[in-house]
Structures are given as structure tokens and as C-alpha cells.
Amino acid sequence: MSLFQSFRNLPQKTRAGVGLAFLAWGAIGLYVSDTAEKRLGFEPSQKDKEALEAVVPRITLVERDGKS
Numbered sequence: 001m002s003l004f005q006s007f008r009n010l011p012q013k014t015r016a017g018v019g020l021a022f023l024a025w026g027a028i029g030l031y032v033s034d035t036a037e038k039r040l041g042f043e044p045s046q047k048d049k050e051a052l053e054a055v056v057p058r059i060t061l062v063e064r065d066g067k068s
Helices: 003-008 012-040 046-055
Strands: none
Touching: 003 012
């Protein structure tokens, strides 16, 4: 039996609880990772930021003439 099938066999309230727990775990992880990065000194340097900026594609908006 697959993990997904085992999950589907749980009662509806339990599945909702497991889903909410995963959402909470993700939100806590996003918050804690930023805080831990600052405390442990893993913040990117200005050189790293400039290197990333050079690689990121730029988007230029061009207005169309006529009907939209």
C-alpha cells in the first residue's frame, strides 16, 4: 500500500489535521530559516548579491499600439 493510499484511508478530520500540520511546519520553517541564517552568519555578501543580479533575467515591458 502506498503512502498516498494510507493517507486517503485516514478519517477526514485526521487528514485535515495532517494537512494543517504540514502547512504549519512549512510556515515555521520559512520563518526559522531566515532567522537562523542571520544568527549563524550565512547572509550573502554584497559580491554574492551582485553575482546573482547579473544572472537573473530582466523583464522589459513594452506597450502595444492599438487594441489590447
